[in-house]
Amino acid sequence: MTEKHTLTQPHEAVDYPALARAIKEQGRALGFQQLGVSDIDLSEASQHLRAWLQANFHGEMGYMARHQALRDDPRQLVPGTVRVISVRMDYLPPSGDAEAVMNNPELGFVSRYALGRDYHKVMRKRLQRLADWITARVGEFGYRVFVDSAPVLEKALAQKAGLGWIGKHTNLLSRTAGSWFFLGEIYTDLPLPTDDSPEEHCGSCRACIDICPTRAIVAPYQLDARLCISYLTIELHGSIPVELRALLGNRIYGCDDCQLVCPWNRFAQLSGEDDFLPRHGLDAPYLIELFAWSEQTFNERLQGSPIRRIGHERWLRNIAVALGNGAKSEAVIDALKGRLEHPSEMVREHVQWALDQLR
Structure with missing residues (x-):
């Protein structure tokens, strides 16, 4: 200021x-x-x-x-x-x-x-x-x-x-x-x-x-x-309202x-501007790889990025919805199940929703 x-x-x-x-x-x-x-x-x-x-x-x-x-x-x-x-x-x-x-x-x-x-x-x-x-x-x-x-x-x-x-x-x-x-x-x-x-x-x-x-x-x-x-x-x-989740597609x-x-x-x-060039492959990232980021990895890789302000919890929430809107595969199911015990109730809720979509 x-x-x-x-x-x-x-x-x-x-x-x-x-x-x-x-x-x-x-x-x-x-x-x-x-x-x-x-x-x-x-x-x-x-x-x-x-x-x-x-x-x-x-x-x-x-x-x-x-x-x-x-x-x-x-x-x-x-x-x-x-x-x-x-x-x-x-x-x-x-x-x-x-x-x-x-x-x-x-x-x-x-x-x-x-x-x-x-x-x-x-x-x-x-x-x-x-x-x-x-x-x-x-x-x-x-x-x-x-x-x-x-x-x-x-x-x-x-x-x-x-x-x-x-x-x-x-x-x-x-x-x-x-x-x-x-x-x-x-x-x-x-x-x-x-x-x-x-x-x-x-x-x-x-x-x-x-x-x-x-x-x-x-x-x-x-x-x-x-x-x-x-x-x-x-x-x-x-x-995220349940009725809107499917409409998000893979937008995280x-x-x-x-x-x-x-x-x-x-x-x-x-x-x-070089500062606006894509970093960490975010212009075409694989959802499973992003979903595996720990909170420490999230904070380190997104240092100086506007994305960091939403925090790791909402990051996982968004990616869980995107995975639920995608194609069913063993790798996706395993990735989602790996977050079922996440400390955040919100993350667990969206992970369970995603799994339900892929049944």
């Missing part, structure tokens, strides 16, 4: 249009593929969030319902904020055929964003370097860097900054980059000129709605997180179906 700084020279001494252009150029030099600037009016996005919360679509994600005032008004989170610099960093790795992995019951599917190192640290360091560069150019100024680390309506801010539009699957979409990217922000008191929001280009397409295995996209631009496989495998702490951490089918992702570019 970055400390608050105070501007040391009067605003009128700065050529803000030129500064905005320079910030974007420097941001691209630091590895961001796109940068934009928005104002801080989030009234429309806040109304949408409130309706989503009232429908209980957030499930166990109680943090989404907290700190509403901080989400609604960036000045409440960082006093003095008048603009938000939003950045995009592409993460799509050259990880082979994702659909082929999904269609192979012996393999486990991990969302493409989680195959490499944790993006939070990667992007936060780059954003801090950008803030330091701005300081060197204009002197001390008020700012704070965010990467999915506070009550920030990042997709709404990115849309206002011209980085894309929010698609029917509720992900941000770009005509030139698809949706395989991370977002980050710098809240600032520099009155930079703002960029224009793009028009929406989903049209009559329903590909993401129709492909969703659990029908989590209940209507265009409306996602019931309680049905979303990413929520079920990452955010949900308890048992997240779900990319809506992105894989989106026509705009034919324009997505592979990431040039």
